[in-house]
Amino acid sequence: MKLVTAIIKPFKLDDVKIALENLGIQGLTVSEVSGFGRQHGHTEVYRGAEYTVDLVPKVRVEVLVEPQDATKVVDAMVEAARTGKIGDGKVWVTDLDTVVRVRTGERDEDAV
Amino acid sequence: MPFDIKNLNAGDTAWVLASASLVLLMTPALAFFYGGMVRVKHALAMLMQNFMAIAVVSVTWVVIGFSWAFGGTGNFLGDLHYLGLQHINDVVPTLGSAQTMPTLVFVAFQLTFAVITPALITGSTADRWKFGAFVAFVAVWSILIYAPVAHWVFNGYGWLNQSLHSSGKFFAEDFAGGTVVHINAGAAGLAMAFVLGKRRGWPRENMRGHNIPLVMLGAGLLWFGWFGFNAGSALTASNLAGVAWMNTNTATATALMGWIAVEKLRYGKCTALGAASGAVAGLVAITPAAGFVSPIGAIFIGLIAGAVCACAISLKNRFGYDDSLDVVGVHFVGGWTGTLLIGFFSTDGINSLANKGILYGGGGKYGGWNLLWHQAAAAAAVTVFSFVGTFVIAKVIGLVMQNRVTEEDEISGLDLAIHGESAYDFGPLAGSGSHYLPSAAQRESVRA
Numbered sequence: 217m218k219l220v221t222a223i224i225k226p227f228k229l230d231d232v233k234i235a236l237e238n239l240g241i242q243g244l245t246v247s248e249v250s251g252f253g254r255q256h257g258h259t260e261v262y263r264g265a266e267y268t269v270d271l272v273p274k275v276r277v278e279v280l281v282e283p284q285d286a287t288k289v290v291d292a293m294v295e296a297a298r299t300g301k302i303g304d305g306k307v308w309v310t311d312l313d314t315v316v317r318v319r320t321g322e323r324d325e326d327a328v
Numbered sequence: 329m330p331f332d333i334k335n336l337n338a339g340d341t342a343w344v345l346a347s348a349s350l351v352l353l354m355t356p357a358l359a360f361f362y363g364g365m366v367r368v369k370h371a372l373a374m375l376m377q378n379f380m381a382i383a384v385v386s387v388t389w390v391v392i393g394f395s396w397a398f399g400g401t402g403n404f405l406g407d408l409h410y411l412g413l414q415h416i417n418d419v420v421p422t423l424g425s426a427q428t429m430p431t432l433v434f435v436a437f438q439l440t441f442a443v444i445t446p447a448l449i450t451g452s453t454a455d456r457w458k459f460g461a462f463v464a465f466v467a468v469w470s471i472l473i474y475a476p477v478a479h480w481v482f483n484g485y486g487w488l489n490q491s492l493h494s495s496g497k498f499f500a501e502d503f504a505g506g507t508v509v510h511i512n513a514g515a516a517g518l519a520m521a522f523v524l525g526k527r528r529g530w531p532r533e534n535m536r537g538h539n540i541p542l543v544m545l546g547a548g549l550l551w552f553g554w555f556g557f558n559a560g561s562a563l564t565a566s567n568l569a570g571v572a573w574m575n576t577n578t579a580t581a582t583a584l585m586g587w588i589a590v591e592k593l594r595y596g597k598c599t600a601l602g603a604a605s606g607a608v609a610g611l612v613a614i615t616p617a618a619g620f621v622s623p624i625g626a627i628f629i630g631l632i633a634g635a636v637c638a639c640a641i642s643l644k645n646r647f648g649y650d651d652s653l654d655v656v657g658v659h660f661v662g663g664w665t666g667t668l669l670i671g672f673f674s675t676d677g678i679n680s681l682a683n684k685g686i687l688y689g690g691g692g693k694y695g696g697w698n699l700l701w702h703q704a705a706a707a708a709a710v711t712v713f714s715f716v717g718t719f720v721i722a723k724v725i726g727l728v729m730q731n732r733v734t735e736e737d738e739i740s741g742l743d744l745a746i747h748g749e750s751a752y753d754f755g756p757l758a759g760s761g762s763h764y765l766p767s768a769a770q771r772e773s774v775r776a
Contacts, residue, residue: 262537264642265536265645268534269534
């Protein structure tokens with residue numbers, strides 16, 4: 217099993233979700249995160265005082281897949297999340313040791 | 329001299345009672361205006377200080393504050409005639425035969441001004457004033473600073489008012505408290521910023537407000553309550569009250585636009601915080617002028633005050649004092665601006681005690697350039713008295729107890745450290761003890 221993790225712009229979440237549903241993906245986890253890449257933060261001005269906000273809000277999408285599906289899931293997410301502007305995010309894939317479905321105790325491929 | 333009930337005017341009495349209630353609402357409104365501008369860990373501490381100002385001054389005013397402000401006919405201080413609200417059926421000297429409401433109604437209306445004035449100071453001292461020291465300060469300050477200044481300006485026999493002296497004209501004009509409330513609180517706020525020192529991390533760290541919608545809500549309620557403040561200060565349900573209402577709204581509108589116009593030019597964007605701040609700056613500046621100028625005059629007073637205050641908030645960065653929420657930039661500078669502009673825009677067409685300003689061709693002992701000079705003298709007198717008095721009071725309190733919270737409490741947040749609460753509970757993780765560990769007894773009761 218592999219874990220595909222994508223950090224994307226928040227407003228692209230719907231597009232990515234639809235792309236994954238079209239591939240028949242059964243489940244995913246979404247969390248609100250903050251961070252920065254080459255885009256870095258932005259500045260806000262309150263009563264003349266400039267504040268640099270280093271961390272930009274992003275959405276992290278995590279999907280468990282079988283190894284042979286990893287490439288097409290990655291491609292679908294990248295395509296759905298792309299705007300072509302700086303700050304679009306990243307997608308990466310990691311190997312997993314074990315996956316267990318809590319309700320049934322099924323393991324690994326059966327649990328995905 | 330007892331108040332003759334035959335002089336009671338039901339319309340005046342009803343309007344002043346309603347106005348007192350409107351003005352009382354301004355202090356909770358101020359709590360939200362300020363509360364939204366502080367970081368989330370200090371939000372309740374700010375709200376609490378403002379609510380405490382209501383509680384503390386409500387007592388000191390009844391016991392002695394009113395008597396010192398409005399009792400007697402002295403130049404500098406009232407007497408003890410109304411101590412503990414004795415002789416409450418006697419006519420207030422400054423109103424005399426013009427009094428059309430029971431004395432107690434006048435006490436109530438003036439109480440609400442005495443409440444909000446020390447509350448305004450909390451904007452410059454945000455996030456670092458110890459609660460106990462604050463309570464002691466407000467009690468003492470409302471008696472030793474507010475009551476005398478109110479006597480100088482609001483009492484017709486006071487040395488800055490003089491309308492009941494032989495001339496029958498105002499020495500300096502302050503309709504609803506530009507000097508008594510705003511310059512007074514602004515100068516005190518500046519003094520307290522020096523006494524307490526900077527917030528830890530200012531100006532290096534990010535200290536942006538945690539809830540701008542709360543700030544807008546507070547500003548909106550201040551705007552609403554301010555009609556009681558200014559139109560109520562007519563003390564009659566009359567044309568004068570209507571003029572003051574209209575001037576108040578007009579100046580507030582133009583000050584809002586003046587502030588965001590400056591922002592647009594300097595920073596490229598008009599901000600919501602700027603709109604809220606500009607509205608308050610306009611309300612402050614029109615306060616001393618509300619019953620002395622025309623609505624066209626109010627347009628200019630608001631516009632000038634909004635633009636001036638939007639620039640004045642940068643002073644603290646240049647001079648390095650941490651006036652955290654701009655009490656100096658908005659109330660002190662706004663109060664001075666309105667007080668001085670009366671010298672130009674005052675007209676005697678609305679209020680016969682008033683003088684003609686420079687733009688109306690005023691002259692003589694009390695008009696024109698002399699009026700401007702008197703306005704500046706009154707503002708300067710209140711500034712010096714309030715600044716020095718505040719400094720001394722805070723230093724004396726500092727001998728008995730700590731004025732400033734500990735470093736640990738300031739970093740962890742005053743809400744938790746002083747009040748044992750958190751302002752918000754966002755979601756299951758925030759509520760499950762990420763802020764504090766429940767006592768063993770509470771854990772037991774949860775299990776049971």
